[in-house]
Amino acid sequence: IAIDHEAFSQGQRKFRVAGVAAAGSAQQELPNAQECLEVMTGAITPRGASAVIRYEDLQMSKGYAEIIIDAVPDQLNIHQQGSDRKEGGSIVKAGQMMGAPEIGIAATVGRSDIMVKDIPQVLIISNGDELVSVSDHPQPHQIRSSNVHTIKAALKNGLGIVAETLHLPDDEQVIKNKLAEKLEEFPIIILLGGSSKGKFDFIPKALESLQVQRHFYKIAQRPGKPFWFGTRGDRNHVFALPGNPVSCFMCLVRYVIPWFRSCREDVGRQQFATLSEDFSFVPELTYYLQVEISNQDGKTLAVPRTGHGSGDLANLCAANAFLELPADRDKFLAGEVFPYFKYR
């Protein structure tokens, strides 16, 4: 019930019920200090009312409500206009992802149309004559194409990007022609395989002949060394990832997904975890250790889940992140803290 708090202060406890204020009906007025209105959650407070008392704290009988609690502060259970947020204040910053809370906020302030960044058109190109389709039964010298499915799913799950896909044979002329055509259509192309040093690795050469300017080729890391990246003017960004499944996925998780995020101005803070056991890696390369990130007593722990090398994609589901171990050391001790890149 809504009452005049002044009456309560002067000792009044029993109020005649003059009516009901339902949620969604126009504002009413408290007739006088001796009477009350039953007022529902969501209703506008009646004019003249300065406290609302819950049914749980009343005895209702024969058209009267009696307050059975001792303390009723002024303005009890009244939500003042402007008490959540002030007019003109900023509640969602530009660049913030439109998650569930932001969509609720947009709804409540009446923003039924919102300008958001467009999701780019992305093409994933697999390459390699050893690849056959998933439903084929491979010969001993063949394997089923899997990277394209992994990368497509990762873009969909992590970024909401529905990428198109294409397979190219190990044929220099076909590769060049198709790339020329697809560079006109797709601002972002992710190539899988065909970028290392083999005789039939035509990708880097083809891209450079099509005026895609190389920014780097090869990273001092394991896995994922033969990673090529280039752009053509403002229009094209081209990532050529290595073909080994673990290398390919690691480069996507470590570089490509963060790049997409930074384009959305959605750069989260780098996450760090504590290594759970000693680990060593001798070559002078940044090592991306497969780990399972878990949370124990408020600590973020990275437990190594080493697989059987960069072809062992089955191991990716035993782990959930890559822990970045720096190149300038070869021993990494339990209890040390390193950055990680989580993919689930």
Place this chain on the structure above:
Amino acid sequence: IAIDHEAFSQGQRKFRVAGVAAAGSAQQELPNAQECLEVMTGAITPRGASAVIRYEDLQMSKGYAEIIIDAVPDQLNIHQQGSDRKEGGSIVKAGQMMGAPEIGIAATVGRSDIMVKDIPQVLIISNGDELVSVSDHPQPHQIRSSNVHTIKAALKNGLGIVAETLHLPDDEQVIKNKLAEKLEEFPIIILLGGSSKGKFDFIPKALESLQVQRHFYKIAQRPGKPFWFGTRGDRNHVFALPGNPVSCFMCLVRYVIPWFRSCREDVGRQQFATLSEDFSFVPELTYYLQVEISNQDGKTLAVPRTGHGSGDLANLCAANAFLELPADRDKFLAGEVFPYFKYR
């Protein structure tokens, strides 16, 4: 190049190039121990070959390849069949979510069709005569409907569920008739608002009259006390969440989403964070504190981001989780560890 390792062991360093083994072509045979084959990444190792040396470690000239490194172990750069995983072993457990790595694994083993759990049909029902649509300009006694958009987005983002929505007025007969009809159509109904003690809160009564058996009504917590849950046989699960935006969202994040996950057998381990500063909450209720979970030096930190009460949905985007503080205490100290429920 692929060579007979035995020849290397006996001191041979220069090999005549007898041909090229491309990825995807049938297995060849090393003609003899004096010759080699150029073999590409992804190609099947030629019969008779027992080590593969990278271009980087060779000098190629006039049809000959000369090895310029000192150590070439037997089987170098040869990936043995069965070395990643053994035939008959299990690589993805039943109940595991089909994320990007699992989809890659399914592809590589030729599982183009996979039996997965169905995504259930979900209906979200908003309720309350004070609610108008997002594009309406509300009167002083009205507010725009927002919960339905928040909850719909949270189900979509967190679980991939595309829920349908419906609005019901505060009319007992309409509510009962519509619920009767929708219970036949939807195995899962999530109601927003109308479940507390007000005169026009018809939801619990209507559900019970339709043989939806109540399992509980009200939880000793803040926010989110008036939460009703019931089932009808095996067919219907009905969640009636409170109408206050923060309460509504908190109940979804704390109870409804974990319930959906448990239906998928996708119950992750409970996560814990360290409270960053002292906090007190006196009533004997479990308190769900809005916090920002962040990661500092391998520690998971929960920084309180208290808003202005359960109507202040704008605060949900300042925080990213609810920290669960137990009911039997009223002081919670910096450095103590509590479970949390993260929503972004």
